[in-house]
Amino acid sequence: MILVKIYVTLKDSVVDVQGEAIKDATHTMGYPGVSEVRMGKYFELKFDDSTESLEKDVDEICDGLLANPNIESYRYEIAEEA
Amino acid sequence: MILVKIYVTLKDSVVDVQGEAIKDATHTMGYPGVSEVRMGKYFELKFDDSTESLEKDVDEICDGLLANPNIESYRYEIAEEA
Structure with a gap:
């Protein structure tokens, strides 16, 4: 069995609205860092x-x-x- | 700046419906492996x-x-x- 772990992320040029909302929520939770x-x-x-x-x-x-x-890259x- | 990479996954005991759908789609695409x-x-x-x-x-x-x-674990x- 071969396990492949794939990470898909928005390209840097694309605004991450969900990420922004999560950041705001962390500040509300008391983590300004x-x-x-x-x-x-x-x-x-x-x-x-x-x-x-495989590749x-x-x-x-x-x-x-x-x-x-168009908007995401992956690695x-x-x-x-076993 | 400290970068933290977080992976959130469903616990093994939880049925992954989206994963099942993606698996079926890969077979339809011609990747039965x-x-x-x-x-x-x-x-x-x-x-x-x-x-x-930080931790x-x-x-x-x-x-x-x-x-x-309840249903997810993270690492x-x-x-x-720099």
Whole structure:
């Protein structure tokens, strides 16, 4: 089993409205030291060991399904699992 | 500036309906090797360098705002930033 951890984040040029709201909430909660919040998505995908062209597959799944390439970027880590 | 990367995921005992839907979509896209998908949230918080009790603050922000402790767990990494 191959575990792939995928992180999808808004591009820096895109205003993160949810992140701004969370930052304001942390200040209301009494944590004024929070100066910026960015919110993204996190996915864990498990692939069969027999998967060939794993990186190509992950790129296509990210571009076509998990991330909106217009406003989001992604990165991932591949970890083998027992 | 201190960068904290926070990962919020559903507990293993909780059925991940969105993850199941994404798994089905990957199969429809032609990637039958995807055997499991779990979806979570990812946050990047920047704290002022002067922040004391950083880990305590992060725990409280996670428990009170970013994660639902009933069904979600979280982990985080602390990275110094220039």
